[in-house]
Amino acid sequence: MTVSGTRTAVVVGGGLAGLMAAWALRGFADRIIVVERDRYPEGLAYRPGVPQARHAHLVMDAGHRALEEMMPGIRRQLTDAGAEFVSATRDLRWLSSAGWMADYDPASLSFLCCTRPLLDRVVLDRVRADGSIEFLEGTEVVGLLGSSRAVTGVRIRTRGASDGASGGVGGGGNGVSDGALDGALDGALDDDGVGGGRSAGVRAVEEIRAQLVVDATGRRATTPAWLAELGCPPVPEEQVDAGVAYATRLFHRPPGFDPGWKSAYVQTAAPHIKTLGVLIPIEGDRWIVGLGGMRGAEPEPGEEGYDKLLTELRHPILSEALREAEPATEVRGFRPGPSVRRHYERSPVQGLLVTGDAATSFNPVYGQGITVAAFSARALRRSLVRRGDLGPATVREAQRGIMEASKAPWMMSSSEDVRFPATTGGPSGALIRLQHRALDRVLAAATHDPVVTSAFHEVLAMASPPSALLRPKVLAGILRG
Numbered sequence: 001m002t003v004s005g006t007r008t009a010v011v012v013g014g015g016l017a018g019l020m021a022a023w024a025l026r027g028f029a030d031r032i033i034v035v036e037r038d039r040y041p042e043g044l045a046y047r048p049g050v051p052q053a054r055h056a057h058l059v060m061d062a063g064h065r066a067l068e069e070m071m072p073g074i075r076r077q078l079t080d081a082g083a084e085f086v087s088a089t090r091d092l093r094w095l096s097s098a099g100w101m102a103d104y105d106p107a108s109l110s111f112l113c114c115t116r117p118l119l120d121r122v123v124l125d126r127v128r129a130d131g132s133i134e135f136l137e138g139t140e141v142v143g144l145l146g147s148s149r150a151v152t153g154v155r156i157r158t159r160g161a162s163d164g165a166s167g168g169v170g171g172g173g174n175g176v177s178d179g180a181l182d183g184a185l186d187g188a189l190d191d192d193g194v195g196g197g198r199s200a201g202v203r204a205v206e207e208i209r210a211q212l213v214v215d216a217t218g219r220r221a222t223t224p225a226w227l228a229e230l231g232c233p234p235v236p237e238e239q240v241d242a243g244v245a246y247a248t249r250l251f252h253r254p255p256g257f258d259p260g261w262k263s264a265y266v267q268t269a270a271p272h273i274k275t276l277g278v279l280i281p282i283e284g285d286r287w288i289v290g291l292g293g294m295r296g297a298e299p300e301p302g303e304e305g306y307d308k309l310l311t312e313l314r315h316p317i318l319s320e321a322l323r324e325a326e327p328a329t330e331v332r333g334f335r336p337g338p339s340v341r342r343h344y345e346r347s348p349v350q351g352l353l354v355t356g357d358a359a360t361s362f363n364p365v366y367g368q369g370i371t372v373a374a375f376s377a378r379a380l381r382r383s384l385v386r387r388g389d390l391g392p393a394t395v396r397e398a399q400r401g402i403m404e405a406s407k408a409p410w411m412m413s414s415s416e417d418v419r420f421p422a423t424t425g426g427p428s429g430a431l432i433r434l435q436h437r438a439l440d441r442v443l444a445a446a447t448h449d450p451v452v453t454s455a456f457h458e459v460l461a462m463a464s465p466p467s468a469l470l471r472p473k474v475l476a477g478i479l480r481g
Contacts, residue, residue, distance in 0.1 A: 009390060010035060010154055010210040012141045015050060016120060016370060017356025018216030019127045020377035023070060025214075028384045032133045033208065035156060039137045040124060044117040049218075052364065053116040054332045055248040056280050056290040061088070061109045061461035063371025066378050067123075075112070077122050082283025083114035084262070088457045091262035095315050097269040098443035101457075104450030109461050111367075113263070113280045115288065119370075144223075145207060148231035150350035153209040160203070212390045214353045219337065221358035227349060236346050238410075240426035241338035242417040243295025244363055247306045248332050251287045251325040264321065266313045268294065270419030275309060276365060277318045286328055289318060292365055295422040299333065306331045338425070339363050339417070341410050345403045350392045353380070353399055360406040363417055368409040371462055375405035408466055412459075441478050442469060449477040 009029040011022045014036030025032050038049040046053045059067065068075050079085070086092055088109040094101040127133055138159050145153035215223045224235045266277045274297035279289045291299055291309045299309045310319050341360045344352070355376045362368045379401030387394040415435055418426040445452040455474040458464035468474070 006211060007031070007390065008033070008208070008210045009212040009214065010208055011214045011216055012154060013216035013218060013356070013358070014038075014040070014124075014135065014137075015216065015218060015356070016123060017218075017358075017373040017376065018214070019123050020067075020070065020373060021214045021216055021353075021355050021380060022133050023127055023130070024377045024381035024384065025212075026130065026132055028388070028390055029212070033136060033210075034133060035136045035139050035141055035154065035208075037138070037140045037159060040135075041117075044115070044121055046117055047120070050116060050120070052334055052336065053120075054329075055116075055246065055334055055364070056278055056288050057114075057116045057119065057370060058086075058280060058367050059112040059119070059374075060367065060371040060463075061111055062463045063374045064112045065463075066371070066374040070374070070378060070381065071123070071126055074122065074126060077126070078112065078114060078119065081114075081118055081122055083112055083118060084281045084283075085110040086113055086263045086281065088461065089453070093261045093264045093317060095266045095317070096443045096446065097267055097273075098440070099447040101446055102448050102450050102453045104454045109454075109457050109463060111461065113282055115282050118283055141217075142205060144213065144226045144230060144352075145209065146230055146349075146351065148349075151213050151230070151352040153207055154213055155205050155207055157203045157205045210351070212351055212353060212395060214355060215358045216356045218357045219340070219361040221354070223352075223354060223358060224342065227352075230349075232349055233347055236343040238341040238343075238414070238425070239338050240363075240414045240417050240423060241295075242363055242420050242423045243298070244292055244365055245298040245333065245335040246290050246292030246365070247299040247309070248288060248290045248334070249306060249330070250282070250328040251289060251322060252328050253281075253285050253287055254324040254326075257321070257324070259321065264317050266315050266318060268420075269314065270416070271421055273314060274420060275313060277310065277313045279318050279321060287321075287325065289322065291318075294417075294420045298335075301333065303331050336361075336364050339410075339414065341406065341414075343403065345396075345399045348392075348396050348399060351395070353395050353402075355380070355402050359402055360410055362409060362413045366409070366413045366416070368413060368462070372406045372409055375462075376402040379405055409462065412466070445478045445480070449480070452477040 007030040009025050009032050011018045011034045014034045018034060022032050022034050038047050041047055064075055087107040089103045089107040139156050140159050141154045141156050143155040144151050145155060215221055262281050264279045268274055268276045274294040277291045279287050282288050291306060293299060299305045339362050344354045356373045357369060380398045383394050383398035383401060414426045415432055417423050442456055446456050451473050455468050458468050459466050
């Protein structure tokens with residue numbers, strides 16, 4: 001394959017982050033090529049390159065608003081397909097580490113709930129319908145073209161049945177697992193977990209020249225190794241690992257069940273209570289119920305381990321809801337691995353932009369990843385509109401915007417992870433202890449003061465920055481609490 005690099009953009013990875021990045025590039029590249037390791041399934045099926053697809057996903061309030069800004073009408077398409085909006089106060093029962101969150105009015109914030117295949121399919125159909133974006137499915141990227149100063153394209157090869165359903169490196173979904181859960185979750189991993197992949201044998205390696213390469217390959221992105229091959233210095237990174245693991249099952253909602261809420265969340269209470277559970281409504285009149293634990297409190301394998309953890313949560317709200325519910329699937333386990341933040345903005349390489357989990361991957365229990373990916377695509381689009389080309393200045397600005405989009409979410413999730421003694425990496429010191437004490441005061445006030453609860457939800461939903469907690473009325477409520 002020979003493609004001119006002039007005004008050509010290659011997006012490596014056709015998951016949500018890659019699709020949204022490709023959408024953002026429209027009108028600023030003559031050719032936009034999405035290189036996807038998998039072949040997209042027909043209909044609402046799970047894709048091997050998204051091993052977390054069988055588990056709970058939600059799009060924060062600010063995330064689905066950003067998605068709607070880029071793809072007008074997408075929220076209506078999702079709800080028409082069965083996705084549900086859950087009000088952050090009317091529909092959600094949330095047991096924080098300090099107690100049940102207070103209700104407040106008006107309920108302006110909501111999060112979007114559906115299965116990952118539904119979300120992926122609606123976004124994919126929208127991108128495909130545009131017609132300006134090309135797809136190379138069943139194709140993996142095996143390296144970058146260029147030098148230590150500039151990336152000028154990618155090296156690709158076609159994958160076949162002999163490569164395995166989910167192996168290989170390069171263009172994939174929004175993250176991969178290590179192929180097996182060690183310790184307590186051995187034997188409970190999804191069938192679609194991704195290992196190292198098998199060799200593609202003698203299949204020819206081809207080249208695509210590009211003015212811009214966008215890395216959207218997910219949590220196990222191999223781009224740092226590819227850059228090392230070009231002689232680039234190591235990419236600065238932060239890493240924190242709370243050892244989280246979780247197990248998920250889908251249930252049919254019991255007929256006539258109406259407790260006055262749609263979703264429930266039983267949170268951890270660090271440092272001693274390391275388990276959590278969440279119930280989220282999804283299409284098909286079903287629930288997806290995820291149970292998890294930080295290192296040392298991981299769910300035991302299979303249905304027996306799932307049921308055991310369900311009864312050990314801090315409150316029986318989930319077990320009571322499921323008492324008459326019929327299981328719709330078997331139990332699936334998953335261990336996402338460490339959270340990583342790679343600072344590509346500090347050592348930019350011309351012609352390369354990194355987005356989604358390949359730039360910053362979070363502990364999934366906080367539900368931040370999809371929203372940050374939407375923010376990142378929006379940052380790319382805004383830089384393109386402002387500067388009008390795919391040049392180095394545009395890419396540098398977009399990379400800074402992508403990292404800025406993940407800054408506050410990373411701070412919140414990593415600082416919460418280090419509350420657990422077995423966590424490795426992450427921030428430490430007097431400042432983080434002060435932050436913990438301050439958040440404890442916020443959560444305590446949020447159990448009875450609607451003003452504080454509303455502000456905290458705004459920050460959590462990424463609709464407002466953490467400074468929203470310093471508004472006079474909010475701060476007064478925190479101090480009174």
